[in-house]
Amino acid sequence: MTLPPTIRWRKSSYSNGMGGECVEVALLLGDIAVRDSKAVPGPWITVGTGAWESFVGAVRVESPARSATN
Structure with a gap:
């Protein structure tokens, strides 16, 4: 699969x-x-978007950094 040249990538908020x-x-x-x-x-x-949403939801729940700040 070739990605379109106009694709807009977004970095993770954990990137620096x-x-x-x-x-x-x-x-x-x-x-x-x-x-x-x-x-x-x-x-x-x-x-797929459904798989991505499940992954992100699981990461949010399991993230030690997130639970330490909440």
């Missing part, structure tokens, strides 16, 4: 400019593209 890069995501038609923010021209994966 001091080596703490994580992932970037982009909304596609019916899917989410995910790539390593340190390997921009590198490979990516796509997942």
